[in-house]
Amino acid sequence: MSPRGVATPDVCERLFAAAERIVERDGPGALTSRAVTTEAGCAKGLLHAHFAGFDEFVAALCLDRFARTAAKARALAELAGRNTVTRNLDAVVLALFVSGGPSISGLALTRPTATLRIREALEGGAPGFGTIQEAVTGYLEAEQELGRVAERVDPRSVALAVVGAAHHLLMTGRPGAPDPRPSMTRLVAALVGDGG
Template identity: 45%
Template sequence: MPTGVVLRDARRQLFDAAERILLQDGPSALTSRAVTTEAGCAKGVLHRHFTDFDDFLAELVLDRGARIETQAKALCDAAGTGTVADNLTGALTELFGSAAVAIVALVTFRDELLTRLRRTTPAGIPLLAEATAMCASYLTAERGLGRIAAGADVGTLAPTLIGAGHLLFADRKGTPPEAAAVGEVVTAILAGVAR
């Protein structure tokens, strides 16, 4: 690998490279050498920005979790527009159409990574926990607008949506489900509570 090559945003390049490896080959293929090779940089670049490879992976997961926070704001801003099912279908498709499924597999694959992430996410699986909070916030907003029944159990609906969405997209090598298939699942979960 060439040295002395300036990387504009080394962290982002390394994170994006790791994501590509995860999507193509899965968590077992993710090594520091594979990441730096994919990013087109010397191995030392990773260690200049992170204390070790598990620190890099933890920061990758936290970075991708922050993206969910951005998506959550957009979803909550959509409350009262369109249909609840369509808004959630779009959110789940965006969430799980990314590398989220592969990152969840990575978190469950590497014990040390999960241990490190417990410092910031004491319960649940990182990314899935943020995604569940996203759905819960949105459903709460829609309940406040009367588009979800006043007695709807948001605390049960949100993880049900995330679990079902994760299962729909979990086949890493297969074709992602079409929006209509995701919409059918969302509609079934909301049956009886959507107005």
């Protein structure tokens, strides 16, 4: 536990990671500001010292995780010609499901204020599913130029299908449901073939 008045390094990430552990272990119903700070091992008021309220915290958590996945998707361009196409896409798509992704997304949906904040941020240019879709499209086009993705494959349609399926699984997932990652891996492989 951090003593009062002592700075907590990387406080936002510490709180976000604690929230993910709670949701993964106990489900979204167990997530409260007190549960998060207890799990993070920090002062009870720390969350509210950094966020205007719990809905702001949930929105920031979701947006942070979208931004991380979008950054991973943007890095796909550097992987063109390396590994396999399926493996490269899997790494990005499966990042959406790490640390309770479906539960965190479901949590945001049950909190209208958090959902509104997320929507406003995305409309304001924050990276989200659209950013990931654009990056996947660009990556597939680059791989197509290298001959590692068949000419018959439409990169925009594949990107839409992959990101849309991930979005669907995130928004409809719940604790205890089958792991969606194997389904996503099969979908990616079916859409792009053997991936070069």
